Amino acid sequence: MAKHKWNFARIGGFDQVEIATGEDLVSLRELDQKLWVALACPVKGISFDERTLELIDTDHDGRVRAGELMAAAEWAGKVVNDLKVLAKGTGSVPLSAINQDDDEGKLILASAKAVLASIDKKDAKAISVADTANALEVFNKRPFNGDGVLTVESAADADAKRLVEDALGTVTPVTDKSGNPGLTAELATTFLAEVKAYGEWLAAGAADEATRPFPGAAEAYAAVSAVRGKVDDFFARTKVAAFDARAVGAVNREEAEYLAIAAKDLDVTAKELTHFPLAQITADGALPLEKGVNPAWGPLLADLREKAVKPAIGDKTTLTEGDWKAILGKLEAHGAWVASKKGLSVEKLGAARVQEIAGGDAQATFDALFAEETKAEPLAAAILSVERLVRYARDLMPLANNFVSFRDFYGKKTPATFQVGTLYLDQRACELCVLVGDAGRHGSMAPMSNLYLVYCDLKNAHGEAMSIAAAMTNGDIDNLMVGRNGIFYDRKGKDWDATVTKIVDNPISIRQAFWSPYKKVIRMIEETIAKRAAAAEAAADAKTTGAASTTVAAAADGAKVEPPAPAPAGESKIDIGTVAALGVAVGGITAAFGAIMSAFFGLGLWMPLGIMGIMLAISGPSMAVAWLKLRKRNLGPLLDANGWAVNAMAKLNVPFGASLTKLALLPDGASRTMTDPYEEKGRPWWLYITLAVVVIGGISWYLGKLDHYLPEGGRSTKVLGANAPAAASASAAPSAAPSAAPTGH
16 A cells, blocks of 8 residues: 655744645554654643543543544544545534445444434434534433443432432442432442441341340440540559559649639530549549539540449449449440441441341342443444544544644644633733643743743632743833733633733843843842932931930930030041042043043044944843844743643744734824823933034043144143143154254354
8 A cells, every 4th residue: 555645844943744634634654753743732731622632532641642643533534435524624524424334434324313313403414513412411311321320310219219329328429421429330339248248247246145235235335435545544543543642643633734724714514624534533432423523524424324334233323443344344245246347338327228228139229220321331332433523523633733743833824722822911912822730840841942931820700710821922021020910811712810920031032132231231220229229218217216216315314415426636537548549449440441442432433333343242142142042942841841742843933933922013004193291301312412522522632532633732632741641652652753963054
């Protein structure tokens, strides 16, 4: 079989295959995977029909891989007789396009007709995604829908319904396709096993008379268990008191502990006393059951007396340690039986109901119900096949052009699947916005894309929230900062409030990189001035506040407020050495500045090139770094952070990047009035020209460039003397001519 002939286009700096026909789609297995742009994409978090992706994701791991996409395309190509159906990407499939020469195709055709008949469209010539959705909704609500799950609605008679309800109340149910809680066969088996175990435990107790030493043994055991720890503690304390009388105070708790709770409002039961002994401790004393008991334990001790003491050893108002051990001995067999209890999950149903289920035909009831559920499985599978076909016919082509190639993204006719919406922020619209599912993974991967990224938290009016990363690929960044607010519109047109939470700084353009050093210097100067001004203001405020506080305090004491003592006579406020050092520094700076300006003005007509050279020296490194990063802007890391497996260097050059971020522009044909009534009044342009001429003229005069054009009295060498830069060069130059020799007559 001849291999399929592929067409490629060079887009985004790499070769991308063109998938335009049904033959292209079903032949994907023949395309070398090294030429695929992506090899996997997530099922969730992208702007694509999630149900279709779930159907393609046959291993249900949350990702669609290359092999699964190939298999889906091949299956769709097999069950249709016209591959143009797959190429059109419409939401419906003509019944005549279903392949009747294929066994599965015949079943799908019959199922499609049944689906249409179930929604009163038996004469329809085509079946759509909407048709299958409606049919599935109706089918899934049936008592038996083929998903292997029983619900209460699955049971027809009252006894079966009660059985299913009891089972659902004792296990963790699953969700049926109808949305109701349900039982799988495994859960039903677990339920019956618990019923059997609990029933056998009940039978064992009924057969062993030792577990029933007296009537009400179960209630007696429960009453004993409720206080056993505290009673054992009481008798242990009496033994300590009997051993050493000095321990009586300690085992009864310290007085300070009673004082701590006595300061509170106590209720009748005095719950604050729960951790105190049951009664006053004496050497080998008996436990009172009525008077003198800890109020926190009074009700439980009364319960112990009525349910355990009376039936076991007779009516008593006190309990000795021997009595206590006698009661425990009589209940020992019952306690061992209770400890062996099984089937705890069904205990809530009660012994009578459990024994009724165990002695009935619950297994047969479940078997009959699951048999009916199994009968519906072929129809459910057939409807699923119809759904898969209509969804594949609609979605496989656009998915391939967002997976095998990124034609939608680079073609810009429709947004790519990973573009989840548009962010409006700072007078621009950012179209390259991706969902952020794992902030940690994004934080490590996305910066390697070399894109300027703005992370935003989104909230809408319904309380929903999510996070996105938006790529800024056009405009300036001067007004972008954490905390700014914008509006995000998702692919469905719904609006969300957006707040900037993080910025990944990377170059946007060469122009922005050119001005970046100057803006950083200006920003640094502004911040330094602001910090120093704030510090000076704080110091002045502190000084004023201190002086005022001193004055007020002195006035309050009636003392005389003395002015600050003047500095001692003859004491200099400025150190002479400091003045000398400043003079040397100023002289050095002046000399260096003079040398630089002399060299600069020595360029003559080449001075504009000198200015350009200085600016290039300042901005050049920033521009070079920006050029390198802009050449390496890559979509891959941004998508890989979201679970994609991008297989190509999907570049975002400057022209294409600029198209992904729209700047604010006036619409065509709009008029604009240039007069702004609140515009800051600027100085006339001729003033700046005059100032520039004066400054340049002054510097030129200082450097001696104008001496040839001025009278001797106005020359810099005459006015400044030896301090003029031109004087040094004149003294270093050789004489123009030797002195004339005297002549005699």
